[in-house]
Amino acid sequence: MSNRLRNLTRLAVMLIAVAIIGNALMYVLGNSPFNVHELSIEQTIRSNQVNGVLIRTKIGRVDVVPIEGNEIRATLEGKTTKKWMKDYQLVVDEDQGLAQIEVVQESRFRFIDIYTDFKLTVGIPAAKLNQLQVETDSGNIHIGSVDASEYLVTSDTGSIKLDIKKGHIHAKTDTGEIVAALDHIDHDIIVATDTGDITVQTAQVPKSLHTKLTTDSGKVNVSLPDYHDGKIGEGGPLVDLFSDTGNLTIKQK
Amino acid sequence: MSKEVYLNELIQYLKPLPPAEQADIIAEFREHFELAEFNGRSKEEVIAKLGNPRLVAREALAQYQIRKAGKSLSLSGVIKAVIATMSLGLFNLIIVLLPFAASLALLAGVFGFALFLIVSPILLSIQHQSIMILTNEFFLMAGLVGAGLLLFIGAVKFTRLYYDLVLRYLRYCLKVIKRK
Numbered sequence: 001m002s003n004r005l006r007n008l009t010r011l012a013v014m015l016i017a018v019a020i021i022g023n024a025l026m027y028v029l030g031n032s033p034f035n036v037h038e039l040s041i042e043q044t045i046r047s048n049q050v051n052g053v054l055i056r057t058k059i060g061r062v063d064v065v066p067i068e069g070n071e072i073r074a075t076l077e078g079k080t081t082k083k084w085m086k087d088y089q090l091v092v093d094e095d096q097g098l099a100q101i102e103v104v105q106e107s108r109f110r111f112i113d114i115y116t117d118f119k120l121t122v123g124i125p126a127a128k129l130n131q132l133q134v135e136t137d138s139g140n141i142h143i144g145s146v147d148a149s150e151y152l153v154t155s156d157t158g159s160i161k162l163d164i165k166k167g168h169i170h171a172k173t174d175t176g177e178i179v180a181a182l183d184h185i186d187h188d189i190i191v192a193t194d195t196g197d198i199t200v201q202t203a204q205v206p207k208s209l210h211t212k213l214t215t216d217s218g219k220v221n222v223s224l225p226d227y228h229d230g231k232i233g234e235g236g237p238l239v240d241l242f243s244d245t246g247n248l249t250i251k252q253k
Numbered sequence: 254m255s256k257e258v259y260l261n262e263l264i265q266y267l268k269p270l271p272p273a274e275q276a277d278i279i280a281e282f283r284e285h286f287e288l289a290e291f292n293g294r295s296k297e298e299v300i301a302k303l304g305n306p307r308l309v310a311r312e313a314l315a316q317y318q319i320r321k322a323g324k325s326l327s328l329s330g331v332i333k334a335v336i337a338t339m340s341l342g343l344f345n346l347i348i349v350l351l352p353f354a355a356s357l358a359l360l361a362g363v364f365g366f367a368l369f370l371i372v373s374p375i376l377l378s379i380q381h382q383s384i385m386i387l388t389n390e391f392f393l394m395a396g397l398v399g400a401g402l403l404l405f406i407g408a409v410k411f412t413r414l415y416y417d418l419v420l421r422y423l424r425y426c427l428k429v430i431k432r433k
Binding site for chain 1: 373376379380381389390391393395396397398399400401402403405406410
């Protein structure tokens, strides 16, 4: 047993030495799996007929920002190893007023990936959308001051941050943190995460509001003026926050 | 409860132990009774001091399993020792089961990761679906397999130490229970 382990150790050390020397040479030649290259793909859609945007990606983070002009501009930027350069496609499509933007990974299997880091930036002109929907697997999502009636934002493990004026919000992530910063709350906000914290910030204190705040082991902190017994005034929009272990906060910006 | 009832009850609970071990324990307890009688203490007093025969038997069983596991370190032996120690009470379930389950899962994770690295050439071939991978990523595969082998050897060596640490911890838990 001991001899066998010793021989295996020798083999392992030899393989590692060969790997270090070989990869160093390949790196110098620019052909090793450790050579990282920049990727940048841009696609546009005319925004005249668009009243909804759906953004979907399994890789990287998403940043949605307001831009000038009359085109929705999607840019996929980042770095990846040489062999994966052609593996990513940025697909954009517009159908019956819904603009769909999706980052597609061509290869089905990805067990070992030395380095890939992407960011999808979607610039949306000032016109008001009915719905803005963003879905990621593990990437963080940031939505800037893009005007929409409804925001549907979901991620498996990424964090979610919304910096918007107002609107109906549905946000959900399994492990990430969620921050929704608004100018004023005049529509329902429904936010859920398993383990992350949830923070809702508003610049103006609403005249009426009612809340449903549920957490198993987190703390609840609402520091809005005139907030008593789970509400401000009578009626108003619902702020429904749920987290298993995270803290729930509603405060003024 | 009389001395004979106590000892008979103890014999029943000690049945999972080998006959020689049972005989040793019963002889030891008989001695306790005789010594107490000699010193003029009542049977009730002795029984109260010795404790519930069921718990006494469980403790003896745990000690036996720990000793047995220490002689030939193996996962099944360590698991039996852990289960025997856990059966001593709810407190043990928490202080024994949780650290053991967490550390065992960690160790299994290290073995799993080592295996993942060792079979990485197969995974890379599936990933790229091309034989060209052999030329482009040969050195990467060599490094991953080498690292996997080293990790596996390290994990194998650590496993013996881990079993030893678990048994020491179980002995410590038994000592704490005895003091109580």
